[in-house]
Amino acid sequence: MIQTQPHPSRHRSLRDRQHLISGLLFTSPAIIGLLVFTAYPLGASLYYSFCSYSVLQPPRWTGLANYRLMALDIAHHGLLFQSVYNTLYFAAWSVPLGILVAYLLAILLNQPVRGLAFFRTLFYIPSVVPVVASSVLWLWLFNPQYGLINIALQHIGVGNPPGWLADPAWSKPALILMSLWGVGNSTVILLAGLQGVPAEYYEAAELDGASPWQRTIRITTPLMSPYLLFLFVMGLIGAGQYFTQAWVMTNGTGSPANSTLLYPMYLFQNAFQYFKMGYACAMAWFLFIFVAIGTLLLFKTAARYVTYGE
Amino acid sequence: MSETGQSSRARFSPIRKLIVYGVLVALSIIFAAPFVWLVVTSLKPEREIFSTSLPHRVVITNYTKGLTxxxxxxxxxxxxxxxxxxxxxxxxxxxxxxxxxxxxxxxxxxxxxxxxxxxxxxxxxxxxxxxxxxxxxxxxxxxxxxxxxxxxxxxxxxxxxxxxxxxxxxxxxxxxxxxxxxxxxxxxxxxxxxxxxxxxxxxxxxxxxxxxxxxxxxxxxxxxxxxxxxxxxxxxxxxxxxxxxxxxxxxxxxxxxxxxxxxxxxxxxxxxxxxxxxxx
CATH class of the missing domain: 1.10.3720.10 (MetI-like)
Structure with a gap:
């Protein structure tokens, strides 16, 4: 009597194959999506960045021409230079200030106060408002003559309040100020982090006679540093793509005097208004590489200023 | 809400409480003001849009006109x-x-x-x-x-x-x-x-x-x-x-x-x- 026992390893390899098939089937939407909506466009945009391309005609290979034009523009302080400067200026102020305000709000909300839910809701609400609607609202708030902000400033004795979006010197500060209104997301993330800090840490510090300020600087902040780094990186990536607000508030022009012409807006103009698609792709790759290197450097050096774990 | 992260429990001095509430209320006003201004402006008659006061008369013409x-x-x-x-x-x-x-x-x-x-x-x-x-x-x-x-x-x-x-x-x-x-x-x-x-x-x-x-x-x-x-x-x-x-x-x-x-x-x-x- 001969019985054919299935070989255990063959049995396992059969199950492995079944798993592979069902795994591929389940993830197939993502695999197809990655190929069609990410991998192909990624390669194509790199190719277009070496071409003159208007979408209406097939791309024509021009080698490094687009990149050379970019370098020339930067060297001669053209519009590209202006847009890079605007975005860097915006990021350099809005990201750290945004984290600072969010951190302050989170620390306040982490105090044993009544009405926590009410305050948290209030601070969060601006970040769920449709961006176009909040941009229109802020456009009105920033109105030099009749806007709420200048009315308030005149009330507290500022005789000659800024022209905000009408003044090239104040238009970027206006965008930065508006961005601070939307820190609710970061606040909620930081609050969740703060609530995870064990109470014993504070008790020990209190026994040592540390003031609330010292406790915040010496204990809370190091423990929160991974969250702060996360928000910093996300903030920089977000600032590099800040588009809708500036577009709506300046009707897509980046006025006055190109002072709000942010990098993504100039890229959009090149692609869909001037149909310089190749140049737009070169700009996109420049942004991509810049962001990738920046993120990498931040995470690589993170060990120096971020405390992970206990 | 978990209690673990709250900085100080029993000996939360009245002064500190006052400061925390004061700052929270001040910030709340700043965060809420744009919304108030949004609604107030939308209810003003056209002649009063550029006046800085509260509307003397609440009207819905902005809604009827705007939504047409x-x-x-x-x-x-x-x-x-x-x-x-x-x-x-x-x-x-x-x-x-x-x-x-x-x-x-x-x-x-x-x-x-x-x-x-x-x-x-x-x-x-x-x-x-x-x-x-x-x-x-x-x-x-x-x-x-x-x-x-x-x-x-x-x-x-x-x-x-x-x-x-x-x-x-x-x-x-x-x-x-x-x-x-x-x-x-x-x-x-x-x-x-x-x-x-x-x-x-x-x-x-x-x-x-x-x-x-x-x-x-x-x-x-x-x-x-x-x-x-x-x-x-x-x-x-x-x-x-x-x-x-x-x-x-x-x-x-x-x-x-x-x-x-x-x-x-x-x-x-x-x-x-x-x-x-x-x-x-």
């Missing part, structure tokens, strides 16, 4: 259509993919997960032009297809969120179902979907809001004003009627209020979702 000039119901209809289609697409595709990444052990799955994570870092500008060219080649420009079809191929961020959520659910039930001879798809549909409900609610909510608020994609792909979304419509309306502040604020109010109501109704799902995203 601005085809709100049509744009609402367009926007809701996109929202519903995208929610369905993202919820189904992202949950299926997350299941494949979290619950089926197959070779290559970690590589795929890594690639999906990496795509979150990609600025959308990099793929913007070729996607436009691709959709143009397909003849999709001006239609809703570029704004909806990608939703059915999984969203990296939501795949990540659902996968993390699935990793925390024990596999006992799935194993039991497997012994009963259920296929993977049965397990996904009958066992895992019900367990994932809270996370799926978060995904649905964020997708809904993301579509409701999206501006860049409609700006690129929609040209016919009959097909505008609320966001695109309001932006175009603003560029045309830039100085009719009363009407602009009325239209903005009507656009903001539904989102606020949605937020109040789903606050828990919201906070849970954001907290998940900040998880390290």
């Amino acid at each position: 000039l601005f085809p709100f119901l049509r744009y609402l209809d367009n926007t809701l259509f996109l929202c519903v289609v995208n929610v369905i697409g993202v919820v189904i595709s992202s949950s299926v993919v997350a299941y494949g990444l979290a619950r089926i052990p197959w070779r290559g799955r970690d590589v795929l997960f890594g690639i999906i994570l990496a795509t979150m870092m990609l600025p959308p500008q990099v793929t913007m032009v070729p996607l436009f060219a691709l959709f143009k080649w397909l003849g999709w420009i001006g239609s809703y297809l570029p704004l909806t079809v990608p939703a059915f191929f999984g969203n990296a961020f939501f795949i990540f969120l659902l996968r993390q959520f699935l990793m925390t659910i024990p596999e006992d039930l799935s194993d039991a179902a497997r012994l009963d001879g259920c296929s993977e798809f049965d397990i996904y549909r009958r066992v895992v979907i019900p367990l994932m409900r809270p996370a799926l609610a978060t995904v649905a909510l964020f997708t809904f809001l993301g579509t409701w608020n999206d501006f860049l994609n409609p700006l690129i792909y929609i040209f016919d004003d009959r097909y505008y979304t609320l966001s695109l419509g309001l932006a175009m309306f603003t560029s045309q009627y830039g100085s009719y502040w009363g009407q602009l604020m009325a239209v903005s109010t009507v656009m903001v209020v539904p989102v606020m109501i949605l937020f109040f109704l789903t606050q828990k799902t919201f906070i849970q979702g954001i907290t998940l995203t900040g998880m390290k």
